[in-house]
Structure formats: structure tokens, C-alpha cells
Amino acid sequence: MLDWPAFQTGASAFLMAFVAAVAFFAAFKFLYQLVTPYHERTLIRQGNVAASIALGGALIGYVLPLASALSHTVSLPEFAIWALLAGVIQIVSFVVISRLVYRPLAARIESGDVAAGVYLASISIAIGAINAACMTA
Numbered sequence: 001m002l003d004w005p006a007f008q009t010g011a012s013a014f015l016m017a018f019v020a021a022v023a024f025f026a027a028f029k030f031l032y033q034l035v036t037p038y039h040e041r042t043l044i045r046q047g048n049v050a051a052s053i054a055l056g057g058a059l060i061g062y063v064l065p066l067a068s069a070l071s072h073t074v075s076l077p078e079f080a081i082w083a084l085l086a087g088v089i090q091i092v093s094f095v096v097i098s099r100l101v102y103r104p105l106a107a108r109i110e111s112g113d114v115a116a117g118v119y120l121a122s123i124s125i126a127i128g129a130i131n132a133a134c135m136t137a
Helices: 004-035 040-045 049-072 076-101 105-110 114-134
Strands: none
Touching: 004 049, 004 076, 040 049, 049 076, 049 105, 049 114, 076 105, 076 114, 105 114
16 A cells, blocks of 8 residues: 555655756756857757767766766755766866867867767766766765
């Protein structure tokens, strides 16, 4: 038989965590797109696959540690701190790669170079996986 009070408590905790995670995800996507020198929305609408892959990789790279933080934290404030840190790490990684390591990256993504999009997505996902693993300690 269903323990209704326990279910309500669990469902409330789920809903709060889910709403917080979606809010952090949306905020990260917005801030990440402000940092990139190109306009993902416009490029994707124009059919630029490289921009779509690069943005998708950044979003996956952010969601990996976000999910880890949800699994390993005990309070909403603690989750918020980890979510903020994960976003900062992803954005700093983009800045380092695009402005210091591989300067023509942004221009190549704007021109639709799929290899550049896959390269950036791969780095974003790898950074996210490392970040998520570090949150388990």
C-alpha cells in the first residue's frame, strides 16, 4: 500500500530539486551563450551543425556535474553552490580553449566547421565528466 505522507514528502523534494536544476540549466545556457563570440541561436536556425554540436556538448558537459551534485548533496543551498561551480568551470574551459589554446575555434564554428564543433563538444563533455567525478568525494 502507498504511504501517502512519505510519497508527498518525496514528491515535494523531487519537485524542488527538479525546478532548481532546470533553473540552473537555463541560467547556464543563457550565460554560456553570452560568453561565446558567436550567436548560437542564429547559427543553429541557419542550419549550422557545428554550432549545434558545440552548444550541445557544453550543455551535456554542464548537466553531468549538475546530476552528480543532485545525487550527492543533502540540501538545496549545497546543490546551488555545486551547480554554480560547475557552470563557472564550463565557461572558463570554453574561454581557455577558444582564446588561448585554439584561437580560430570560434571562427571555424561560425563557418560551420563540424570538426571544430565536435572538438569543442568533446572537451566540454570531458570537463563535465571530470567535474562530476570530483563531486563524489
